[in-house]
Amino acid sequence: xxxxxxxxxxxxxxxxxxxxxxxxxxxxxxxxxxxxxxxxxxxxxxxxxxxxxxxxxxxxxxxxxxxxxxxxxxxxxxxxxxxxxxxxxxxxxxxxxxxxxxxxxxxxxxxxxxxxxxxxxxxxxxxxxxxxxxxxxxxxxxxxxxxxxxxxxxxxxxxxxxxxxxxxxxxxxxxxxxxxxxxxxxxxxxxxxxxxxxxxxxxxxxxxxxxxxxxxxxxxxxxxxxxxxxxxxxxxxxxxxxxxxxxxxxxxxxxxxxxxxxxxxxxxxxxxxx
Amino acid sequence: xxxxxxxxxxxxxxxxxxxxxxxxxxxxxxxxxxxxxxxxxxxxxxxxxxxxxxxxxxxxxxxxxxxxxxxxxxxxxxxxxxxxxxxxxxxxxxxxxxxxxxxxxxxxxxxxxxxxxxxxxxxxxxxxxxxxxxxxxxxxxxxxxxxxxxxxxxxxxxxxxxxxxxxxxxxxxxxxxxxxxxxxxxxxxxxxxxxxxxxxxxxxxxxxxxxxxxxxxxxxxxxxxxxxxxxxxxxxxxxxxxxxxxxxxxxxxxxxxxxxxxxxxxxxxxxxxx
DNA sequence: ATAATAGTGTCTTTTAGACAGTATCTA
DNA sequence: TAGATACTGTCTAAAAGACACTATTAT
Numbered sequence: 001x002x003x004x005x006x007x008x009x010x011x012x013x014x015x016x017x018x019x020x021x022x023x024x025x026x027x028x029x030x031x032x033x034x035x036x037x038x039x040x041x042x043x044x045x046x047x048x049x050x051x052x053x054x055x056x057x058x059x060x061x062x063x064x065x066x067x068x069x070x071x072x073x074x075x076x077x078x079x080x081x082x083x084x085x086x087x088x089x090x091x092x093x094x095x096x097x098x099x100x101x102x103x104x105x106x107x108x109x110x111x112x113x114x115x116x117x118x119x120x121x122x123x124x125x126x127x128x129x130x131x132x133x134x135x136x137x138x139x140x141x142x143x144x145x146x147x148x149x150x151x152x153x154x155x156x157x158x159x160x161x162x163x164x165x166x167x168x169x170x171x172x173x174x175x176x177x178x179x180x181x182x183x184x185x186x187x188x189x190x191x192x193x194x195x196x197x198x199x200x201x202x203x204x205x206x207x208x209x210x211x212x213x214x215x216x217x218x219x220x221x222x223x224x225x226x227x228x229x230x231x232x233x234x235x236x237x238x239x240x241x242x243x244x245x246x247x248x249x250x251x252x253x254x255x256x257x258x259x260x261x262x263x264x265x266x267x268x269x270x271x272x273x274x
Numbered sequence: 275x276x277x278x279x280x281x282x283x284x285x286x287x288x289x290x291x292x293x294x295x296x297x298x299x300x301x302x303x304x305x306x307x308x309x310x311x312x313x314x315x316x317x318x319x320x321x322x323x324x325x326x327x328x329x330x331x332x333x334x335x336x337x338x339x340x341x342x343x344x345x346x347x348x349x350x351x352x353x354x355x356x357x358x359x360x361x362x363x364x365x366x367x368x369x370x371x372x373x374x375x376x377x378x379x380x381x382x383x384x385x386x387x388x389x390x391x392x393x394x395x396x397x398x399x400x401x402x403x404x405x406x407x408x409x410x411x412x413x414x415x416x417x418x419x420x421x422x423x424x425x426x427x428x429x430x431x432x433x434x435x436x437x438x439x440x441x442x443x444x445x446x447x448x449x450x451x452x453x454x455x456x457x458x459x460x461x462x463x464x465x466x467x468x469x470x471x472x473x474x475x476x477x478x479x480x481x482x483x484x485x486x487x488x489x490x491x492x493x494x495x496x497x498x499x500x501x502x503x504x505x506x507x508x509x510x511x512x513x514x515x516x517x518x519x520x521x522x523x524x525x526x527x528x529x530x531x532x533x534x535x536x537x538x539x540x541x542x543x544x545x546x547x548x
Numbered sequence: 549a550t551a552a553t554a555g556t557g558t559c560t561t562t563t564a565g566a567c568a569g570t571a572t573c574t575a
Numbered sequence: 576t577a578g579a580t581a582c583t584g585t586c587t588a589a590a591a592g593a594c595a596c597t598a599t600t601a602t
Contacts, residue, residue: 025344026300029386070299070384074375099373099388101348110344112303112386114373222581237565239583244563264573264580496554511593513556518590538553538600554599562591572581 006054015055016107027110031078032065032190034097034115034197035086037122038214039138041261042226046136047148047194048086048125049186053132056107057187061148061157063194064134065113074114082118085134086125093119093213098196105189113188117197119213141198141233146191158182159191205231209248212271220258220266221245248272280328289329290381301384305351306339306464308371308389308471309360311396312488313412315535316500320410321422321468322360322399323460327406330381331461335422335431337468338408339387348388356392359408360399367393367487372470379463389467391474393487415472415507420452420465432456433465479505483522486545494532494540495519522546 005011010018035048049061064085068077078094097115105111125134137148137157148157158181180186186194205211211227225241252268279285284292309322323335338359342351352368374387399408411422411431422431433452452465460468479485485501499515526542 027303027342027344029301029303068301068375068386070301071377073377074373074386096373099348099370101342101388103345103347112342112348112388114375114386220581237567238581239567239585240563240565242582258580260580262574262579266573266581494554511591512554513558513594514590514592516555532553534553536552536601540554550602552599552601555597557596558594560591560593562589564587564589566585566587568583568585570581570583572579574579575577 004058012055027112029068030065030113031074032063032113032115033118035118037120042259045139047139049137050134052187060185060187062187063190078116093210100189115193155184156182157184218252218268223259278332286329301386303342304339304385304387305348306337306387306389307392308467309392311394316533319413321413323411324408326461334459334461336461337464352390367484374463391471429458430456431458475505492526492542497533
């Protein structure tokens, strides 16, 4: 891993040696976006990752992101990066997730990263050229294994999660330590961001309507139910779920085809809005 | 307001003119702590505020906080500042709340602020000298009025909250705009941090045990109930509440005096821990 | 002694959970 | 036509909500 060279012919070690951060002791600030959507047949969540082409973490997969301009808020920076990364950004949910601040999280220099979570409908990513390759990865999170998979390109990233309790004399914190168990890896602490985002989504789906950001304008009841099932990781009862969700919907009085594989035509609905 | 001078004899305008931020375009990063405790008789929440003695926001009240060192995480910085501000920090709950990043939030220079929420038992603040005066303020949040009050010093800070929906073509966000309706004011965007923290507390108390951080080691059932009532802003039914909370407690087999004014002796309990 | 609070018991309403049955659609 | 899915209805279990009552304690 340490022998891989970048386009300037430098190894990671050499790269780090020649890298000069500003003399003045202020951290750089970045934003990263955990961009999520549902797969075409609503089988699972997907995350957009970009392959790094330079040190550090060369060839590893990373969340979309970039530096925060000196005159823009992190929210504006996230919107801008989102636009640049995905092109279309209408009907996109964007929420601040967590600020990552471990001093060693970036070997080049001190970087504080404000992570955002983004929910959208699946859309084609900008064509991958040599400089930048971005792909949607299928997410699965079961039995403390986080797996990210792209079948077309046969890429598999897998993390094993261990619950751990931190005590530092002031506060006790429960978190996760993680280790990759495949060749392909995520860059920086982006594994933690993904995990944190999935937990946030799981919590928030129960007392908010953010799930509709993952669905098209018009959808069927089985479609919504499937989205909830994927995010919560368990099956729900049709009759109970429908009765509850209907108060948030308006019927379109059309029968449309469900997105689910093998699904039948079903009544079309739209989200009523809050 | 613009005429008040600092210890160097400068007005805000003069101060800002002579202030030189680093030439290099990186933001400074700070942490601020929303330090909360319950009042002695469990009547309301209190927040620790510190009066600023220099521009900007001279004489305004601010959350405890400070700059993040280049080699420490924001969490470590928060712990350090907490220690410096309050002395004792055992049994303190500390959780990241939100990152404030409006480019104009500090008129001196670009500052990104990572806000933390802290729950502790009431404790005497370090004696206020001329350079630094810190006080506990009683919090009340009713009918979209946020009021912070210190009766000994006769200080009253009051904010009127207006719900507002931001639309920027990418995402819709519902937030609060706020305006002070008293002479005393909060510094920077600390009003937003306080509001955000109170909402977080209200949400989280329902599915976690963080409320016990606001109580002493041993307490009575009416004490816990009162803490929940203050945070949720509504009365609870004694019998239902007690039945639910008891699974988290261990009886100490003592009768102790309740903290509540006019309260009777009642059975003592301790938090079982998770 | 009085008034207020601590603690217990009981009832109603609502929600969550579970399953069965019919109608309808896909293949 | 066969097999699956959409939709509705019914039933049970658990939780939330609401009072009433007795015992105890502060003043």
